[in-house]
Amino acid sequence: MTSTPAAPRATRRARVAIAGNPNTGKTTVFNRLTGAHQKVGNYAGVTVEIHEGRLALQKSGTVDLLDVPGAYSLSARSREEELAIQAIAGLEPFASPDLVVVVADATQLSRNLYFVLQVLELGLPCVIALNMTDMLAERGLVVDVRALEQELGVPVVETTGTSGKGLAELRERIDDALVNNARHVPRNLTSSLGPQLAEDLALVSEAIPLYWSRGSQERKRALALWALISIDDNDELADVPAALRASVLERRALAAAEGRSIDTEIVQTRYSWIDSRMPSFLKEAGTRPRSRTERIDAVLLNPVAGFLIFLLLMGIVFQSLFTWASPLMGVIEGIFDSFAGWLRDVLPAGVGREFVTEGLIAGVGSVLVFLPQILMLFLFIGLMEDTGYMARAAFLMDRVMRSIGLSGRAFVPMISGYACAVPAILATRTMERQRDRTLTMLVIPLMTCSARLPVYALIIGALFPVSHVFGFVPVQGLLMVGMYLFSTVTALVAAAVLSRTLFKAKTPPLILELPPYRVPHLPSVLRMMWQRSRAFLQQAGGVILVCTVVLWAMLHFPRDPLRTSSYEAQRQALVEKGQSHAELDAREAAENMRRSLGGRLGHAIEPVISPLGFDWKIGIGLVGAFAAREVFVTTMGVVYGAGNDADEASTTLRDKIKAESRADGKPVYTPLVGLSLMIFFALACQCMSTLAAVKRETQGWKWPIFLFAYMSVLAWIASFAVYQGGRALGFD
Amino acid sequence: MRPLSELRPGDCARLTRVGGERGFCRRLMEMGFLPGTQVRLVRAVGIGDLIEIEVRGAHISLRRSEAQALFLERPR
Structure with missing residues (x-):
């Protein structure tokens, strides 16, 4: 030594x-x-x-x-x-x-x-x-x-x-x-290499650069061993000096020609050092089966029972993200609403007040509102990892996920996408390969997240009748289920297509360790949950906040002082007569929005979206929905003058939508337009939080831009096909 | 020699050869799958084609098709 x-x-x-x-x-x-x-x-x-x-x-x-x-x-x-x-x-x-x-x-x-x-x-x-x-x-x-x-x-x-x-x-x-x-x-380790391997090592050592070895003979040898066992023609190593790579490839080719395996020689040298000493390290040789873990696995890895239990667990995770988190999200929204309301009372009226109450606070709120779902998802993932069940989930899902070009570990993130794409994208970290992570991130936003529900609810509620198919199946419920199925199938198909084209790679062989089951160490699980959530808030939160504020400004500016004063005068007149000016306020808000930058953008994109059956007012809604899909509902509320606080159940908003007509007197909103709009929302990446999360996880703009582009194109084509196809079939 | 995938659940045998694609074979060797190492087949009927093997106290799951590259010595 x-x-x-x-x-x-x-x-x-x-x-x-x-x-x-x-x-x-x-x-x-x-x-x-x-x-x-x-x-x-x-x-x-x-x-x-x-x-x-x-x-x-x-x-x-x-x-x-x-x-x-x-x-x-x-x-x-x-x-x-x-x-x-x-x-x-x-x-x-x-x-x-x-x-x-x-x-x-x-x-x-x-x-x-x-x-x-x-x-x-x-x-x-x-x-x-x-x-x-x-x-x-x-x-x-x-x-x-x-x-x-x-x-x-x-x-x-x-x-x-x-x-x-x-x-x-x-x-x-x-x-x-x-x-x-x-x-x-341990000297007797490094001196026990075979003569040929020692020669390989000596030659490759010469190619180890000084900034790697730092003049240490040991480091030189160890890094040369590392290079010999790591480098080959198709590795994905990023920081290997070219001379070292060349030297290793040469020695490996020589060894191969002699029928030697350098890998086996290196691994065997270390293991024979270990194996010859194991009897003195362990007091009683031989291992016994881990009976408890094997007994549990007999059930949990059973092709029938194990699969059902896994689906049940996933159902619980899904349900909790979907419903248990919503009261908490409601509380967070409530806090921000009342804070904004309080500020509205305290601050002097004007643009500054609107910016703080509607732009800034809504921006912070739209970041924090994800927190309950993110915390909950990371709690489940932490528990699954810490108990050892995550490896079993990968085991159970390997076959299914492999058929669409993904690893078994992609299943949990994908199912989480039903609740919200943002935590689901963060959950891709449990996968080993960057390729699998990126691919999963690109299909997660296709799953029907909870933010699409208010949009679907508004459209279905306003445009489809409360009738039944076969006398008992409600049409509205059927449509909702249909949208879920549609998104799931699309996500699976997209994964299959992407994995066979852009992410073409041979399925790597599977080596999956099934660790013994353990009682989870709760402090560690909670700590990990908090750290991951905090990292998200810090790194994606900034982008989301900025985008929310920018979108708010786009929908509210520029303002025309003449228009403002004219409305102000009318309002004064109403106040003097002792009448309510709520309707006037709504009209003013609607006109402001129509004339805003976002409103003009809605107009500008009308030629693009009219083949889908959408008019410029829907265009404004689509612009606003980029902050978050559910914002579509409130934006439409403002555009139609149904007031600032319209929600998907608002009858005023539903009635206004139904009553909206084109220049020729035909209604703007038909069930066909509604369907086209829902398909658009199902497929378009109308969510900057998702893009911010993908940008953070892939460390660059390439993939978020790709994601936005492919989903937008997909959405346009599908909506076009639905609307034009429907018209061709005689629906209107 | 017979492939590892032919082992029956609960049975033990010694490995004679570890083959397969380089990354796969190297990782298995580093996890202790070496010629002479004793392995035990824990589970062969899973969902899909996964099998579970015990080696050096660890439980490792492989695809049956990929485990074809691992060979065992003939039982005496």
Whole structure:
């Protein structure tokens, strides 16, 4: 074994990376160490959530903690997998850690040691938190911690993340290791490579750039090993120097010609080191089946019962997002309404007051109104992840989702889209590949979200009769169900089409770990729920707020002072006669909106939308609906002078819509126009919050612009087909 | 040699060869699927074509078609 003396560290805070396999309880340990002091880190080009926190230590002072995404190995093929090596070896965009804490699952010791060895090879100071020894004890096995420390040459601390056992000792060991800055590379590991692999390694090492190796021989070798096992002709690694890539490809080609597998040789070298020592690490060899988890899985993975239970659970999630969150959303809206009402009383009349009460407060409200649904969805996802059920959901849905080119993990985000696309888009983070995430994000907005309901309710209520088909099936209800079916089928077809064209990729082989069931650690679940929600509010909230204010301004400006004073004079006259001026106010609001920028835009787009059966007033409604679909209802309320606070059940608004006629006396709104309008709303991406969320999750404008374009085109074509097709068939 | 997918639920055997596409094969080896490693088939009848295998204390699910690339030694 080799030990290198401490290198001086500047006065900056020490950095500690927490790493390890997935499902080791790593995040719980991270939470225990950092307490409340953490945030979601922001790295250029990194879309995976990376949490950062702080930890106060006795000797080392305050240190920064980084929660490295869970990985089975440091070897990488995709951009996402590349993060682990970058975070641990301190390559761009990450700063070098001074210490790596590897959280290892004692119940799967050999596989976790495989990860430990890779960290040690890099010559990084390391402390091992050996988690889940309690679960190991249930199987009648004990880990010999001293033997582990002896062989690995680094401190090993037994911890139980959920109860906090061993955390104080872990803190001390981290403190000591930072002070001593000792690093250990088990020498008998790196010297046991076969002669041919040693030669590959020596040659590839020469291509490791200095900014990677930083002059350390160990780093050079470790990164060369990493390059040999990671790079190939079709990897998606982004930050590999060209010379290194060339060198690796050359050695790999040579090895292949000799019939050798470099991958197998590297993996086997590490595992034979581990396997030869396992008997001394584990006190009773051999594993017993995890009877409890297997008994549960006999039901939950059963082709019939398991599937029904899964659908039932999804139904509960859907129902809660749909109905349980709405009272809370109502409370939030109520608070903002009464706040705006209070300000209306307090502030002097004028444009400034209208801006604050109708633009600004509505803007903040339209961001916060999503909070209940987002919190609830992340609570469910957190519970599913923490109990181990998420992997089972992916297991159950693999076949179905694969047929439309998506992974099983896309199912939960897609079903969440029935409630609201925004939290659903955030939920795509549970998927591993960026391709799957982006593809799922592009079809989620097609699901019938709850904001479309008020629009459908207004149209169906106003234009379709309260009659029954076959004497008992209500037409209005049937239409509503029809819209749901339509959106679901469209979303599935869109996914199938996109995955076969723009996102054409071979279905990657599935390797899905089914972790043992665990009682969820509620504080961790709640913390994750809050962090994800806060990150959304911070990053998408700004865009939504700005857009709401801009749209408000578009629908209210420019103002004509002459018009305003003329209405003011009429109002005075009514007041003097002691009559109500409510109707006059509504007329003024309607005229203001018609003459506003948004109103003119409604006029301007009329040639485009008239083949769909829409007039310019609907055009204004479509412009307004971009803030959020349900805004269509209030915008129409203002346009038709039904007052500022019309909702979908307003009979005034329904009657005005029914009575609206064209120049030739025919009604504007026929059932056919209604159907065309509903189809348009079902397909068009009339929601800037969705676009803001997609922009945030894909780190750029490309996909939100694509999303908006494809959905708008789809909506136009479908509405055109419905309206013109209907007319051709004699409906009017 | 016989493919892993031929194992019956509850039965154990040792692996002799891990094949398949590079990324798949490498990830499996890194998870401890190596020649000489003992595996157990936990579940073969799932929805679709997934099978569940126990290796080194972990339960891993693979598609039956992809598990064809893993081979076991003949039972004695």
